[in-house]
Amino acid sequence: xxxxxIIILVVIAAAIGALLMYSVNFSTxxxxxxxxxxxGQYVHLIAKLDKSKPIQYDALKDPNxxxxxxxxxxxxxxxxxxxxPKPPELEQxxxxxxxxxxxxxxxxxxxxxxxxxxxxxxxxxELEKSVSQY
Amino acid sequence: xxxxxxxxxxxxxxxxxxxxxxxxSIVSAISYFTASKSQLEDEKQKWIRxxxxxxxxxxxxxxAVFIGIFxxxxxxxxxxxxxxxxxxxxxxxxYLLACIWEGQEGxxxxxxxxxxxxxxxxxxxxxxREAPVMAIVNIAQVFLVLMILGVYFLNVRIGSSPFVxxxxxxxxxxxxxxxxxxxxxDGVGLNPLLRNYWMVVHPPILFLGFASTIVPxxxxxxxxxxxxxGGWVKAALPWTLLSAxxxxxxxxxxxxWAYESLSFGGYWAWDPVENAVLVPWxxxxxxxxxxxxxxxxxxxxxxxxxxxxxxxxxxxxxxxLTRTGILGDTSVHAFTEAGTAMNVLIGIxxxxxxxxxxxxxxxxxxxxxxxxKEEDISSREFWMFIGALILxxxxxxxxxxxxxxxxxxxxxxxxxxxxxxxxxxxxxxxxVAVIVGLLTGASQFLKYKNTGNKYLIxxxxxxxxxxxxxxxxxxxxxxxxxxxxxxxxxxxxxxxxFASIFSLIANAFYLRTVLNWxxxxxxxxxxxxxxxxxxxxxxxSSGNRKVxxxxxxxxxxxxxxxxxxxxxTEDPMENLTLLKGVPTQMGKYIVTxxxxxxxxxxxxxxxxxxxxxxxxxxxKVEENFVLTPDAYRMKDNNLTSNPGTxxxxxxxxxxxxxxxxxxxxxxxxxxFKQHDMSIGDSVFYSKGYFILNKIExxxxxxxxxxxxxxxxxxxxxxxxxxxxxxxxxxxxxxxKNQELNFINDTVISQNLYLNFSGITGNNKxxxxxxxxxxxxxxxxxxxxxxxxxxxxxxxxxxxxxxxxISLVNRIxxxxxxxxxxVGLVFVFLFYxxxxxxx
Numbered sequence: 001x002x003x004x005x006i007i008i009l010v011v012i013a014a015a016i017g018a019l020l021m022y023s024v025n026f027s028t029x030x031x032x033x034x035x036x037x038x039x040g041q042y043v044h045l046i047a048k049l050d051k052s053k054p055i056q057y058d059a060l061k062d063p064n065x066x067x068x069x070x071x072x073x074x075x076x077x078x079x080x081x082x083x084x085p086k087p088p089e090l091e092q093x094x095x096x097x098x099x100x101x102x103x104x105x106x107x108x109x110x111x112x113x114x115x116x117x118x119x120x121x122x123x124x125x126e127l128e129k130s131v132s133q134y
Numbered sequence: 135x136x137x138x139x140x141x142x143x144x145x146x147x148x149x150x151x152x153x154x155x156x157x158x159s160i161v162s163a164i165s166y167f168t169a170s171k172s173q174l175e176d177e178k179q180k181w182i183r184x185x186x187x188x189x190x191x192x193x194x195x196x197x198a199v200f201i202g203i204f205x206x207x208x209x210x211x212x213x214x215x216x217x218x219x220x221x222x223x224x225x226x227x228x229y230l231l232a233c234i235w236e237g238q239e240g241x242x243x244x245x246x247x248x249x250x251x252x253x254x255x256x257x258x259x260x261x262x263r264e265a266p267v268m269a270i271v272n273i274a275q276v277f278l279v280l281m282i283l284g285v286y287f288l289n290v291r292i293g294s295s296p297f298v299x300x301x302x303x304x305x306x307x308x309x310x311x312x313x314x315x316x317x318x319x320d321g322v323g324l325n326p327l328l329r330n331y332w333m334v335v336h337p338p339i340l341f342l343g344f345a346s347t348i349v350p351x352x353x354x355x356x357x358x359x360x361x362x363x364g365g366w367v368k369a370a371l372p373w374t375l376l377s378a379x380x381x382x383x384x385x386x387x388x389x390x391w392a393y394e395s396l397s398f399g400g401y402w403a404w405d406p407v408e409n410a411v412l413v414p415w416x417x418x419x420x421x422x423x424x425x426x427x428x429x430x431x432x433x434x435x436x437x438x439x440x441x442x443x444x445x446x447x448x449x450x451x452x453x454x455l456t457r458t459g460i461l462g463d464t465s466v467h468a469f470t471e472a473g474t475a476m477n478v479l480i481g482i483x484x485x486x487x488x489x490x491x492x493x494x495x496x497x498x499x500x501x502x503x504x505x506x507k508e509e510d511i512s513s514r515e516f517w518m519f520i521g522a523l524i525l526x527x528x529x530x531x532x533x534x535x536x537x538x539x540x541x542x543x544x545x546x547x548x549x550x551x552x553x554x555x556x557x558x559x560x561x562x563x564x565x566v567a568v569i570v571g572l573l574t575g576a577s578q579f580l581k582y583k584n585t586g587n588k589y590l591i592x593x594x595x596x597x598x599x600x601x602x603x604x605x606x607x608x609x610x611x612x613x614x615x616x617x618x619x620x621x622x623x624x625x626x627x628x629x630x631x632f633a634s635i636f637s638l639i640a641n642a643f644y645l646r647t648v649l650n651w652x653x654x655x656x657x658x659x660x661x662x663x664x665x666x667x668x669x670x671x672x673x674x675s676s677g678n679r680k681v682x683x684x685x686x687x688x689x690x691x692x693x694x695x696x697x698x699x700x701x702x703t704e705d706p707m708e709n710l711t712l713l714k715g716v717p718t719q720m721g722k723y724i725v726t727x728x729x730x731x732x733x734x735x736x737x738x739x740x741x742x743x744x745x746x747x748x749x750x751x752x753x754k755v756e757e758n759f760v761l762t763p764d765a766y767r768m769k770d771n772n773l774t775s776n777p778g779t780x781x782x783x784x785x786x787x788x789x790x791x792x793x794x795x796x797x798x799x800x801x802x803x804x805x806f807k808q809h810d811m812s813i814g815d816s817v818f819y820s821k822g823y824f825i826l827n828k829i830e831x832x833x834x835x836x837x838x839x840x841x842x843x844x845x846x847x848x849x850x851x852x853x854x855x856x857x858x859x860x861x862x863x864x865x866x867x868x869x870k871n872q873e874l875n876f877i878n879d880t881v882i883s884q885n886l887y888l889n890f891s892g893i894t895g896n897n898k899x900x901x902x903x904x905x906x907x908x909x910x911x912x913x914x915x916x917x918x919x920x921x922x923x924x925x926x927x928x929x930x931x932x933x934x935x936x937x938x939i940s941l942v943n944r945i946x947x948x949x950x951x952x953x954x955x956v957g958l959v960f961v962f963l964f965y966x967x968x969x970x971x972x
Contacts, residue, residue: 013527017534024535024558027550042553059793063709063914085709085792085914088773099553110553127219127322128304 032076145297148202155195162188163272170265193250222323239296246278248345266356326766332391343381349373351446379937397790410452416529420522447488514580571633574662575640601636616677634670661936671925682721683710683917714911786920793914806902822855865890
């Protein structure tokens with residue numbers, strides 16, 4: 001193959017690659033206040049469970065409805081609605097990544113990623129905590 | 135201070151062998167490198183002898199290290215941090231191997247052990263290329279052993295040894311006591327997600343795939359080093375085939391594990407960890423095709439070099455992604471961070487081999503021979519090259535999205551992955567599937583150099599027609615229900631489906647008409663056929679996957695709180711609550727949560743769900759089966775559920791538990807009442823009476839599975855309610871590892887708890903009962919209907935067989951030996967499978 005044809009191929013490849021990347025709608029990591037400004041836009045909210053407010057979940061009545069409050073590192077809080085069962089370890093989580101969008105003052109969540117102590121056995125501090133309970 | 139009851143010898147021996155392996159790998163690397171530079175045959179042979187000796191010493195040492203880790207884990211020596219983190223007493227012995235590769239250190243060791251195996255074969259087969267090839271293998275070994283070295287250098291710990299002690303790693307008051315080990319009764323144990331037999335088998339396969347990618351790049355290096363362009367391709371081709379086969383199988387075994395053990399309802403989720411291993415495989419396959427082109431036409435040599443070197447770079451890059459904790463928020467199953475020193479070490483490993491080889495490649499680029507004449511557009515090599523390019527581009531696309539956390543780290547940006555991750559990948563890769571399907575179907579009939587148009591039309595028109603007809607029939611009688619992404623994507627699915635069917639049929643035709651079912655020559659066609667089946671199976675099973683636990687259609691919903699968003703029709707209601715003993719309609723099935731049974735493993739419970747499907751007109755029972763999904767509830771309420779799946783030839787019913795009711799609260803004030811009973815005695819409770827039928831020692835049934843070393847007694851009790859109902863209950867006690875365990879049983883509908891606590895002096899049995907008015911037990915279930923999932927697994931098996939056939943055909947060794955060794959591998963795999971399933 002000639003060098004010129006290789007260059008053409010590389011250019012075409014780069015162009016296709018750029019087009020493909022452009023076709024992907026990337027999301028962003030946000031805080032509560034910046035998410036509120038992006039109403040209806042899909043964002044990733046990094047927050048903590050607000051333990052001072054109630055968690056509403058009753059699987060006997062509706063297993064697909066969970067409501068709780070999340071507070072971010074700046075201290076802003078929002079109600080979160082999640083149409084799925086409550087992750088059992090929600091109360092124990094140290095940090096949550098909520099994927100979804102802000103609708104008015106409510107965060108409609110599609111997916112919750114929890115950072116939990118017991119999932120991270122490589123975390124030495126957690127192991128030390130459990131060892132000192134003896 | 136002298137600590138009591140520690141077993142320090144195995145760790146000291148193990149650590150000695152780690153250091154010995156490290157030193158001998160350096161000696162071997164240097165000797166091989168010197169040998170490859172040496173011009174004098176005499177001197178060269180001397181160096182090679184030294185290098186071989188060092189390599190075998192290194193292999194022996196690594197094996198000893200492995201035995202050491204196995205020993206401390208199997209003996210539950212929790213004074214070792216590795217055993218404490220990864221092993222536990224209740225863990226069944228079949229998962230011991232999984233414990234070892236759960237941790238960073240164990241998996242690096244596994245990788246280096248495979249290098250030892252591959253290296254030993256290379257020593258006997260690589261002939262004149264032995265020195266440069268083995269030099270590369272040994273450089274990789276130096277790095278891998280460095281990862282588990284755990285030696286301090288200028289106050290920084292280099293690598294992390296599997297033999298460090300718990301008391302040195304953790305800080306806590308108990309470690310200042312001489313008898314601290316009496317407090318460390320049990321280890322943390324294996325992550326419940328990994329307690330699956332695929333987890334015993336899949337990592338060794340995947341790591342063999344990883345380890346084997348070093349051989350092609352080592353051959354490429356040897357040719358760049360000796361300036362013997364081209365000759366390496368023939369020698370490296372069988373190794374590349376082996377790599378592609380093993381890595382591909384390993385990746386899809388991971389998918390099978392995910393399907394059987396993870397609760398996202400599928401075998402592929404475009405998780406960064408999955409993508410990170412898929413990408414090198416795609417590039418490897420691209421390289422494989424270029425090498426095949428070169429073998430036949432002397433074209434595409436430069437591309438072969440490029441793809442093979444890039445494959446290894448991406449294998450190491452995937453290690454970097456999964457092991458440095460950089461994926462953090464984006465992946466469910468990456469390793470957590472191992473410290474800066476470790477990350478730097480992994481970073482150096484990533485570039486240490488591929489970058490210098492790339493440098494040599496670009497320096498010699500002009501000297502690598504090419505054919506000046508352009509390829510004919512009707513030639514096989516032209517389209518094979520296009521196919522390789524497509525695979526390469528799709529790999530780049532996948533890795534550029536997967537690497538988002540890396541960009542964020544470098545540029546401080548906060549880009550997150552797209553809203554619908556799967557769709558973002560699928561919409562591009564479905565088009566790749568169309569092109570790859572058409573290429574793999576048609577290119578078999580193309581000839582090298584050029585092909586007559588008439589011949590092609592004659593051969594291809596029939597498969598084309600059949601595939602078109604089959605696709606149309608499918609669209610009419612079994613339409614894809616994947617409409618939620620719009621008609622455009624649905625069309626793309628049909629195109630991809632057509633392309634896969636076309637490829638399947640064209641390859642089958644090729645086997646029949648051109649090769650006359652001479653399967654030995656048809657490795658490529660068989661692989662392509664398997665691949666087409668795999669892709670087609672994926673399209674059908676994912677496209678028509680249905681959630682059957684759909685509450686909006688069948689379940690009972692009592693809105694109890696005002697939903698501030700207002701429930702839209704698109705909101706998922708995909709989970710169904712089942713009350714214990716209450717039959718509930720779910721899709722076509724009536725499901726009853728019958729009872730739950732404890733397992734031998736701590737915190738694990740099996741939920742017995744009875745499924746029944748009746749004919750809507752006649753009321754005749756058409757299907758009747760019990761599924762037992764299970765869940766681990768950990769101390770901190772963390773729930774890990776394992777799916778229960780009913781396999782049919784044409785579809786699977788896949789279920790998992792998404793919530794379970796909160797267990798009896800600690801504040802439950804009712805206490806057990808003790809009854810001393812003989813066989814046949816009856817005792818009354820508020821709603822009836824129960825009879826002790828018999829006591830069994832170590833029974834083996836679907837409920838209990840005691841190992842021969844346990845001592846257990848199971849009370850067989852029948853409970854008769856006043857309303858005429860009767861139930862069986864089996865409270866038990868067992869002695870395991872000198873610890874007494876009680877396995878209570880409950881008869882929920884009677885609110886009756888039974889416990890068996892021992893034997894009295896006068897040969898009566900202590901049966902305790904308790905009645906409590908707690909809430910009804912319930913579970914929340916998610917269930918899927920997976921059609922034709924078996925096509926995916928069948929496709930995988932066929933593809934791997936194709937690779938093996940090509941591989942055996944390309945080895946110079948006698949056929950008999952080749953088949954014998956392949957057979958041995960299968961026997962080994964089957965043995966592992968039996969072991970894990972025992």
